[in-house]
Structures are given as C-alpha cells and as structure tokens.
C-alpha cells in the first residue's frame with residue numbers, strides 16, 4: 001500500500017508542477033543509422049547464444065564499456081572545459097566512470113521489477129514486469145587532449161573515438177552538447193552524453209540496441225512494439241467536439257493553460273472536460289521517453305518487446321562486447337589511469353589513479369624492474385590489500401622504500417606496474433610500462449609538488465599539549481586522506497579512521513585525543529593521496 005501511495009503522489013506532483021526541461025532532449029532521431037560492424041563470431045564465446053534462454057531466465061549480460069573524457073589540447077584544464085556541464089577535475093574522472101557504471105547498473109536492476117504502465121488506456125498489449133539483464137562492466141577510462149570535443153554539435157566530431165582503436169568496448173563520450181542531453185546512433189557502438197544521469201545512459205544504450213522512442217505513433221507504431229503505448233493526447237476542452245490534436249506527449253505537462261486556468265478541474269464554463277493528461281494513468285514510465293516518471297528506477301520500465309529487440313541486437317551484432325553472461329558474482333575489472341600530461345621520464349612524482357577498477361573486494365600492486373639482460377624481475381609487491389583500489393603516488397629517487405602508500409622508484413629505470421583486482425569469483429589485471437628519468441627527490445619529508453595539500457594551512461596546536469590537540473589542514477581539490485597519530489619513542493602509528501577517507505576540497509579542523517599516547521614527542525601524519533606530510537608535537 002505504501003508503494004501505491006508513493007506512486008500516486010509522484011504522479012500528482014508531475015502533473016501539477018512538472019515541466020519538461022528544455023535541455024532534456026535526446027537527438028538520436030536526427031542521426032543516420034550506424035553501419036554494421038563485420039564480426040568474426042567464431043572468435044567470441046558469447047556469439048550465437050540463444051536470446052530466449054537469456055531473456056526468459058533473466059540472465060545478466062555484462063557489456064564492456066569505455067568512458068572518454070576530453071580536456072584542452074595542451075592536456076590541462078577541466079573536462080569539457082568549453083562547455084557548461086560535465087566539468088570535472090582530471091583526477092576525479094576515474095571515480096566518476098566507476099560511479100556511472102554502478103548507477104546505470106543499479107537502475108537496470110531496479111527497473112527489472114517494474115511493469116509498463118498505461119497499456120490498457122492506450123490500447124497496447126498488456127504485459128507483466130520485464131526483467132532487464134543488461135549490465136555494464138567498466139573497461140577503460142580515457143582522457144583525450146582535444147578541446148574540439150569539449151562542446152560539440154549534435155552528431156559532430158565522434159568518428160576518431162569510435163574507430164578501430166576503441167571498437168572492443170562500447171564507448172560513452174562525456175562531453176557537453178549544444179541543444180541536446182545526449183544521442184546515440186541507431187545500431188552504433190557509442191553514445192554521447194552531457195550528463196551522467198542513469199536513465200540517459202540506459203536510454204542512449206537502448207538506441208544503440210535498436211530501441212526507438214516510444215513518443216508518438218500508435219500501439220504498434222514506429223518502435224516495432226505492440227506493448228509500448230501511444231501517448232499523443234487529443235483534448236475536447238469545451239465539450240463541443242472541437243478537438244485539439246496536440247501531437248504532444250502526455251508527460252511533463254502542466255495542468256494549467258497559459259492564463260493559469262486549471263484544466264484538471266472542470267468548472268462548467270471555460271473547462272467542460274478535464275485534460276486527458278490529468279489522469280495519472282496517462283503517465284509514461286518507459287525508459288525510451290523523456291518522461292520524468294522514467295527517471296526513477298523504482299518506476300521506469302522496458303517492455304518484453306523492447307528487451308527482446310535489445311538482447312537480439314546485442315547477441316547478434318555486438319556479442320564481441322560481452323564480457324560475461326550470468327557470472328557467479330559481479331565481474332571485476334582493473335584499471336590504472338593517469339593524467340594526460342604525466343611524463344614518466346621527466347616528472348619527479350605523479351599519481352596513478354586506480355578508481356576506474358570495478359567490483360573488486362581486494363587488490364594488489366606490484367612493480368617489476370627491467371634488468372640489464374632484458375628480463376624483468378620483481379621489485380616491489382604489496383600483499384593483497386582489502387577494499388577498493390584508489391590511488392598510488394609515485395616518487396622518483398634512490399633508496400626505494402614504501403611509506404604510507406607512497407612508492408619511491410629509482411631513477412633512470414624501466415618498470416611494469418601491475419594492478420590485480422579480485423573478488424570471490426573473478427580476477428583481472430592491468431599493466432602500465434614506464435621509464436623514470438634522472439629526477440631524484442631524495443629522502444625528505446616534503447615533495448617539490450605537494451599536490452592538493454595546502455602546506456601553509458597545516459597546523460597542530462597547542463604545542464606542547466597536556467590535553468587534546470587541534471589539527472588543521474586544507475586541500476585544494478578532493479583527495480584520499482589518511483590521518484595517523486603516533487609516538488616517536490614507540491614508532492607505532494594509529495590510523496584515525498573516523499576522520500580519514502575521501503574528502504572534498506576545503507579546510508578541515510579536528511580535535512585529536514592524545515590520551516592513548518605516552519608523554520613525549522609524537523608525530524601527526526596527514527597522508528594526501530598516498531603522500532605523507534608530518535607535524536611534530538610534544539605531549540606533556
């Protein structure tokens with residue numbers, strides 16, 4: 001009963017207050033169909049599998065996706081820097097790609113228990129809730145130096161990013177688009193989106209799998225489905241037979257006319273019949289609309305006909321993109337990202353971003369070093385580390401050691417870094433090969449490049465202290481923060497977990513309880529993306 005009430009409230013809200021967002025527009029209809037890709041089906045294990053078995057048994061089908069971001073031609077700046085949406089700091093795109101996949105998958109899982117509404121009033125075939133087994137698995141995250149792609153026209157500039165180099169995964173291009181929220185050519189292998197809205201992502205993916213808008217037409221209309229209803233409204237406002245044929249959809253509309261008259265409440269004079277869209281049964285919840293009702297995973301739906309079309313296209317024409325079908329648990333992926341201006345042979349420090357890895361519960365990081373005889377030998381190897389892979393900050397210099405997640409690598413050497421991720425039933429790895437330059441930062445506490453940390457804001461007071469001590473620090477951009485406190489005499493440090501974690505840009509103040517420490521000299525360590533900063537204090 002509670003669910004029904006929620007639904008009714010939502011529909012009421014949409015009809016009374018809802019207005020279409022003029023930017024909420026998918027431009028796929030204006031694009032030519034993408035040419036089919038010739039596929040060697042014998043080379044891919046999931047080609048030629050039967051659609052009915054997968055659909056009827058609600059099997060999950062994981063599709064590999066790449067997410068592409070674009071920055072200035074010189075490699076600097078925010079993503080989509082010339083646009084007005086999709087702006088991100090470069091360091092944040094890897095987590096964003098992981099989030100995009102996570103929330104789109106959640107949406108597809110959620111809509112699996114939902115039924116297409118309003119089939120009866122509009123004369124469509126009535127069907128029950130349709131399971132949606134489509135899932136994404138993040139493959140690669142790219143940051144391209146290409147300011148032409150920041151802000152593009154509908155259908156523009158996409159070819160090089162969906163060419164041969166990226167054809168082994170489905171491609172999501174995160175840009176800003178003039179006059180549209182997104183588009184995806186029918187039958188194509190990419191979408192272009194200006195937001196990470198989960199319905200938009202699934203909607204555009206639907207176009208790539210031959211789904212059409214369920215906007216107009218009749219119940220067996222231009223989307224080739226009999227179970228997607230018709231939504232064009234006609235209105236005889238004055239009861240005199242003069243029908244307004246709006247050719248408009250019955251969602252995201254106001255219940256008032258231009259002069260403010262309530263069209264849902266007949267008054268015997270200016271409103272004889274209520275507007276057809278006042279009836280909540282007219283609201284469309286289909287993913288392939290722009291309806292506000294389709295935004296929510298708890299309401300949106302695809303129909304059996306639509307899922308059959310999509311799965312058939314996927315298994316017939318895009319089976320090379322499938323990573324797994326009905327795996328025992330969610331497949332994992334590993335990814336090592338870095339900013340486009342990272343120059344391994346020149347930089348004294350840089351960050352490897354590991355957040356584009358997906359579904360892992362453990363990870364490990366290893367480095368192999370190239371030997372004079374041309375072979376690689378183990379150099380550093382972490383144990384299995386619990387949790388998600390996050391960041392790895394590398395410093396180039398002699399005397400290799402690991403301290404608080406920072407890796408120090410000798411200069412003028414070639415390495416293969418391997419990230420391995422796993423969960424209970426799957427594992428993946430990703431490798432990057434690079435050669436360090438002549439840089440030597442030496443064994444010092446401060447780096448030439450403090451990253452986002454504001455060293456001048458870093459304070460601990462009172463000092464000396466006979467009670468708690470106040471820690472202040474600031475970061476210029478979001479960062480993974482770990483705060484340790486320890487005694488210099490025992491050289492043991494405790495992670496203060498409740499104030500550690502992923503933090504947004506800003507200034508932070510914490511009162512640290514020192515009662516667990518012996519009197520004497522101690523150290524506070526603030527680790528910013530794996531790079532440590534130290535503050536000495538005395539406990540009295």
Ligand SMILES: [Zn+2]
Pocket residue numbers: 026027028029203204207213
């Ligand atoms: Zn569309």
